[in-house]
Amino acid sequence: MMRGSEDMMAVVLQDYPSSQISRPMYRKGERLSVIAQDTYWWRVRSLQTGKENYLPNSHVAKVYHGWLFEGVGRQKAEELLLLPGNRVGSFLVRECARERGAYALSVKHRTIRHYRIFRLDNSWYYISPRLTFQCLEDMINHYSDSADGLCCTLSCPCLSSMSPPSDVTNRAPPVVMRRNFDWKKVDRRQLVGTDSHSDSIVSYGVRNSIATYLSFSGNQDPAQMRADNRKKKSKSVYGVPENALANIDYDNL
Template structure:
């Protein structure tokens, strides 16, 4: 880091996307041509329970042909064509290409991230410029995400606060990972997307269904046998049903005490 050099700052960003300028050189130092990874930015197809891709899954890009790319999920192994806007290129674990401000907040607020999680994304409105997005804990509230514009000078140095300038994004990240002055908190870990895993499908419980009863063919001895008698495993009559029938018959039987021994009612005197 260094103090702001003399001379006016250049708020416009004209360097190529993904490039950093080495001090004393007019040529930008580009990042590796190949991103270290690709990331799904949304469920696809959206609104479908059995989506082929889930947001946060790491992808292997098989073909970048126009607006539709052929990708394979490193989680499920499934292949499909998706809009290029659903895929982010990730370098150095923290530099994201193709991520909007809203999507950065959505990624950082996933359960796998905590206060201090961060990412740097290319500006969608200022070509060649970047923004730093940081998750932090707000007092008596849920975690929030704060965004900081990264400015570039004529000589290629960059800064968030004019008091501190850096020759590259790497130096900026290294400094704010140690000192958090001017930011909401110290930078801790790059945005984690490893929480997007395929949840195992729970096994359906075995359903044992006995055949429906044909009452015309049921042996009455099964119904009126003692409740304590053991039942065979393949018996169509459950113990509960047998007890229910016995209880019903007991309640509906006429009280023998109210009948005379001859079966006739008692005479009134």
Template sequence: MGNVMRNSAPPDKIAATHTAAGTESDFLAVLYDYPPSDISEPIFYFGEKLRVISDEGGWWRVVSLKTGRENYIPAKCVAKVYHGWLFDGVGREKSEQLLELPEVKTGSFMIRQSETKKGSYSLSVKHRQVKHYRIFRLPNNWYYISPRLTFQCLEHLVNHYSESADGLCCVLTTPCLTQQSVNIADVRQEVPVMRRKKPFNWRSMKRMSLAAEDPEPSVETDDSFLSYGLRQSIASYLSLAGDDSYSIPSTEHNKKQNRKSNIFSRNSVISDRSSYTEGYR
């Protein structure tokens, strides 16, 4: 058995790639709709790619690379993906479901931890159907699928079979779920339009009209929210402050208030007289 590394990138090139773009290719893959459809409309769907914003201890705060939607999702509903193709915590059944999604093309692949042997990996590839290949590990930590070809690391193995099938069902083309990658900056966020109300200028009170019956209040004054009692209080304050030139203009609103007050006073007097007469009799 020879240690052959045909058509593989030099170690220094691989290391440089990981340093520069490793974080960009790491993401979370949704393994279960969340929340379940029997509870409510899911926020995230199976097979969706998520970019991590923060780890909240058992929960991830994420943003979808497909829709741009931001929310929380429990850690048990997702799998960590490194380098774009190394899936952590994905079994055989889930790997087949992911590779059989409509947008996943032939030749798409993933490497996952083997369910049968701890410390070893499996290569899953989409062809006419999903094919699985055991990746064996030697005592010196080199890897191989076929005993005649061994590789120093998994990156070398992927590089080699991306250029030649060399016994596999087809050449490895793109990592699983790569087709979902989008630029979050290009996703239009629906932001509600907020209308800011102009702040009330108390210093302009002496120059503004406080009439409540004005059918078209001006934008500059915007006094439609002032009640009769509040205008009375403002006038009293300005009077105590020494501004005797200020007075509230006589308006129809004032007249109505005065009429109501007079009617109430007359009714009170009549009621008092009736009570007095009844008592006298």
């Protein structure tokens, strides 16, 4: 197996495995980092989800400079540019199927527009004969500044602004911060109230737990409880009052 480069980028051309077989591990348009490649299988890492696995080389295409797509035909270029996240001016450069070594520029506008990129004998490139460029990078830079005859100015490479898939669920839950408060000033009723709609400083579940704990110990003063505990030399076994679990919602356990 030939090792790849961390700088070698690729894009998924079609869902793998097919959604008809199982839930896709990689989805069309997902951008990848190529770790290693073999004749038929590539080991890749998703830049969106971080998933690392093997993918058939028929489902992936290398991407150079962020916009030069290797092995992508006209139809596949249109499919990629029509994916959500690509805006007007999104583009890619692909090799022409009709002529080896020739390229085409595909741009998203009202429809997907395709422009043949010609190459002179001195290896300079052009779309319009009045403008020639020493390399493809110079051509892309020029049309990124001005449409100059194209349907629109080039805005960004295809898929470069794609966000992670909506079904990615491995996300940390949001953290909500609350202002500090003095526990000594807290009304006991705010802690033990079991009304789920009451305006309390602690959640309904926490209040239930506090109420249950207090039901074990009764209404004994906390200071007195600590004094009594110090006097005990053996462990105590508490019986659970019949109404201790009355307010627990078992559907949430």
